[in-house]
Amino acid sequence: DYHDLVRIFFKYGEDKFSKQIARKIEQAREVKPIETTTELAESIKSAKPAKELKKKGHPAKQIFQAIRIEVNDELGAADES
Known part of the structure; x- marks a missing residue:
């Protein structure tokens, strides 16, 4: 849900636009x-x-990184090592 997306994007992607991004994703999912x-x-x-958008790198890079970290539980796996 929206709150989970904000948490993931901010915690793992350190993106200051986490709320706006989560809102846009929710709006897009309402359409299809x-x-x-x-x-x-x-x-x-x-x-x-x-x-x-003018900054170096793709604007979605940090968000995809955040999703990868959450899905793969990369920080939890690192703690177990």
Whole structure:
């Protein structure tokens, strides 16, 4: 849900636009399911202000990283080592 997305994006992606991104994803999912990474990336990109889009790297990079960390429980696995 929205609150889980915000938590994941902020905690693992350290993205200051976590709330806006989560809101855009929720809005997109109300229209139709997000089925591709391109669709997800477009939702993320549309949530960020124009000056953020000019920064180096893809605007969705941190969010995809956050999702990967959460899904793979990478920090939990590191604690077990």
